[in-house]
Amino acid sequence: MNLxxxxxxLYKELLRFYxxxxxxxxxxxxxxxxxxxxxxxxxxxxxxxxxxxxYTAFLIPGLVMMSIIQNAFxxxxxxLIQSKxxxxxxxxxxxxLSYLEFFLAFVLASMVRGVVVGAGVCLVAVLFVxxxxxxAMILLGFALLSSAVLGSLGIIAGIWAEKFDQLAGFQNxxxxxxxxxxGVFYSIHSLPPFWQAVSHxxxxxxxxxxxxxxxxxxxxxxxWLSFGVIAVSxxxxxxxxxxxxxxxxxxRH
Amino acid sequence: MDAAITVNxxxxxxxxVQALKGLNLTIExxxxxxxxxxxxxxxxxxxxxxxxxxxxxAGGVAVFGHDVVRDYRHARAQLGVVPQELVFDPxxxxxxxxxxxxxxxxxxxxxxxxxxxxxxxxxxxxxxxxNMRALSGGMKRRVLIAQALVHKPKVLVLDEPTAGVDVxxxxxxxxxxxxxxxxxxxxxxxxxxxxxxxxxxDRIAIIDHGTLIALDHKRALLEKVTGARCRLIVTxxxxxxxxxxxxxxxxxxxEGVRLEFQLxxxxxxxxxxxxxxxxxGGVLVDLQTEExxxxxxxxxxxxxxxx
Ligand SMILES: Nc1ncnc2c1ncn2[C@@H]1O[C@H](COP(=O)(O)OP(=O)(O)O)[C@@H](O)[C@H]1O
Ligand SMILES: [Mg+2]
Numbered sequence: 001m002n003l004x005x006x007x008x009x010l011y012k013e014l015l016r017f018y019x020x021x022x023x024x025x026x027x028x029x030x031x032x033x034x035x036x037x038x039x040x041x042x043x044x045x046x047x048x049x050x051x052x053x054x055y056t057a058f059l060i061p062g063l064v065m066m067s068i069i070q071n072a073f074x075x076x077x078x079x080l081i082q083s084k085x086x087x088x089x090x091x092x093x094x095x096x097l098s099y100l101e102f103f104l105a106f107v108l109a110s111m112v113r114g115v116v117v118g119a120g121v122c123l124v125a126v127l128f129v130x131x132x133x134x135x136a137m138i139l140l141g142f143a144l145l146s147s148a149v150l151g152s153l154g155i156i157a158g159i160w161a162e163k164f165d166q167l168a169g170f171q172n173x174x175x176x177x178x179x180x181x182x183g184v185f186y187s188i189h190s191l192p193p194f195w196q197a198v199s200h201x202x203x204x205x206x207x208x209x210x211x212x213x214x215x216x217x218x219x220x221x222x223x224w225l226s227f228g229v230i231a232v233s234x235x236x237x238x239x240x241x242x243x244x245x246x247x248x249x250x251x252r253h
Numbered sequence: 254m255d256a257a258i259t260v261n262x263x264x265x266x267x268x269x270v271q272a273l274k275g276l277n278l279t280i281e282x283x284x285x286x287x288x289x290x291x292x293x294x295x296x297x298x299x300x301x302x303x304x305x306x307x308x309x310x311a312g313g314v315a316v317f318g319h320d321v322v323r324d325y326r327h328a329r330a331q332l333g334v335v336p337q338e339l340v341f342d343p344x345x346x347x348x349x350x351x352x353x354x355x356x357x358x359x360x361x362x363x364x365x366x367x368x369x370x371x372x373x374x375x376x377x378x379x380x381x382x383x384n385m386r387a388l389s390g391g392m393k394r395r396v397l398i399a400q401a402l403v404h405k406p407k408v409l410v411l412d413e414p415t416a417g418v419d420v421x422x423x424x425x426x427x428x429x430x431x432x433x434x435x436x437x438x439x440x441x442x443x444x445x446x447x448x449x450x451x452x453x454x455d456r457i458a459i460i461d462h463g464t465l466i467a468l469d470h471k472r473a474l475l476e477k478v479t480g481a482r483c484r485l486i487v488t489x490x491x492x493x494x495x496x497x498x499x500x501x502x503x504x505x506x507x508e509g510v511r512l513e514f515q516l517x518x519x520x521x522x523x524x525x526x527x528x529x530x531x532x533x534g535g536v537l538v539d540l541q542t543e544e545x546x547x548x549x550x551x552x553x554x555x556x557x558x559x560x
Binding site: 002004007008009011012015016019083086087088090091092093094095096097098248252 | 326336340353354358400
C-alpha cells in the first residue's frame with residue numbers, strides 16, 4: 001500500500017473543497033437551515049410525528065442526514081468530473097497509485113465533506129431547538145457509513161458522466177428525489193400503504209431513519225435493519241466502484 | 254533489461270478508426286528517440302498506452318521490463334510523461350502541484366531539494382507560489398515538464414512539447430532536455446517538427462496511420478534518401494506553356510517560373526532535365542540543387558505508404 005500517496009491524494013481532495021469553502025461548506029449549511037426555518041415554521045403546529053418530539057426537533061436529523069448525503073455525493077462526483085473535463089485527471093492516472101488507493105482517498109474526502117457539513121447544520125440547528133442524543137456512537141456510525149455510500153456512488157457517477165450536465169442529471173433525477181422522498185420531512189408511517197412500501201426500497205430512508213434513532217431512540221424500522229441495509233449498499237457500491245476503477249472504464253479508455 | 258521501452262504488437266482502435274495497427278518498437282536505455290508522424294498518425298495513442306492512460310486492445314508494452322498494465326507500479330515509477338494537452342490543476346500553485354505529484358509517488362519532504370532544482374532549472378522560481386491559473390501557456394508547459402520529473406524517472410516521454418511554443422522557449426526546452434539526456438535519462442520525443450527531431454534525436458521512428466513506416470538512426474534515415482535523391486529547383490525567364498511529358502513524373506511543384514523537381518540521381522541526370530526544358534522553350538535564369546532533409550523523407554515515406 002502506497003500510504004503516503006493515498007494520504008497526499010486525500011489531502012489534495014480535502015484542499016480542493018476547503019479552498020472553496022463558501023460553496024462547498026457554507027452554502028449547503030445555509031440551504032439546510034432555510035429548509036429548517038421554512039418547514040418548521042409552516043408545520044410546527046400541525047404535525048406531531050413521535051410522541052414527545054416536536055416537529056422542529058424531528059426535522060433536524062433528517063436535514064442533517066440529507067446534507068451529508070448530498071455533499072458526500074457532490075464531493076467525489078464533482079471532483080472527478082472536473083478533473084476529467086479539464087484533463088488534469090492524468091496526473092493521478094500517471095502515478096503509481098492503485099485503484100484501491102484512489103477509491104479510498106476519494107471516499108474518505110467525501111466522508112469528511114459530508115460529516116463536516118452535517119455537523120455544521122447540526123450545530124446551527126441546536127441554536128433554535130434542543131435535541132436529545134440517544135447514542136453518539138450510532139449517530140457517528142450512520143453519518144460515516146452513509147457518507148461512504150454516497151462517496152462511492154459519487155465516484156461511479158463521476159466516472160460515468162462525460163459532461164457536467166450528465167452529472168447534474170444524475171444529481172437531480174436520482175440523488176435529490178431519493179433524499180427528499182426518504183422521510184426527511186415526515187415519518188413514512190404518515191404515508192399511504194403503497195408509498196410506505198415503496199419507501200422501503202429507498203436506501204436513503206434507512207440512513208435517515210437510523211440517524212434519527214441516534215437522537216431520539218425511536219425510529220420507523222429497527223436500527224439494525226437500517227445498519228444492515230446501509231452496510232450492504234456500501235459493500236455493493238464499493239465493489240462496483242473498484243471494478244470500474246480496475247477495468248479503467250472511461251478513465252483509461 | 255537493456256531496453257527502456259518495448260512495444261509489442263500493440264493495437265488500438267477507436268470506433269472504426271484503427272489508431273495503432275500492431276506496432277512493434279524497442280527503445281534502448283539512454284537513447285534520445287524521436288517519434289515522428291503527421292497529425293492523427295497515432296503518436297499520442299502510443300504514448301498514452303505506454304503511460305497507462307489508455308489500454309491497448311491487444312499487444313503489450315513494458316518499461317524496463319515491467320508490463321505497464323500488470324506491473325504498473327514499477328512501470329510508472331520509472332516513467333515521466335509530459336502530455337500533449339496543456340492540462341493543469343487550477344486549485345494549486347506551482348510548488349503545491351509539484352509537491353502533490355511527488356506525493357503520489359510516495360515521496361515527501363526529503364524530495365523538496367529536487368523540486369527546488371527543477372523549479373530553478375525550468376526558470377520557474379518567480380512563479381513557484383503563483384496559482385497555475387495565472388501562468389502563461391509556456392509557463393504551464395514548463396510546469397508539466399517539472400511534474401513529469403518529480404520522481405526522478407529513468408525515461409522521459411514528451412508528447413509534442415514544443416507545439417505552439419515560441420522560438421525562445423523551444424530553444425530553452427531543447428537545452429533542458431539535452432541536459433537531462435546527458436545526465437543519463439532516456440528521452441522519447443514526439444514531434445511533427447522535423448527540425449526538432451533532426452537536431453535532437455539519435456534514432457527516429459516514423460509512424461503513419463498506426464503503422465511504423467521507418468525506423469533507423471537519423472543519419473541512416475537521411476542517407477537512405479539523400480544518397481539517391483536530390484531536389485532541383487529551376488527558375489525560368491518566362492513560364493512554360495506546358496511542362497514536357499518526359500518531366501511530369503519528376504515535377505513536384507510549379508509556381509509560375511519556378512519549377513521544382515525530385516530527381517533520382519542514378520536515373521535522371523540533371524543535364525537531361527535541363528535539355529528537355531530548353532527544348533520546350535524554357536530560358537534558364539537560376540538553378541539550384543538541394544540535398545533532401547528529413548522533411549522530404551517524411552513526405553516521401555508517408556506518401557509511398559498511402560499509395
Ligand atoms: N479518444 C479518442 N476517441 C476517438 N478517436 C481517437 C481518440 N484518440 C485518438 N483518436 C483517433 O486516433 C487516431 C490517432 O490519434 P493520435 O494518437 O492522437 O495521433 P497523433 O498524436 O499522432 O496526432 C486519430 O485518427 C484520432 O482521431
Ligand atoms: Mg498527438
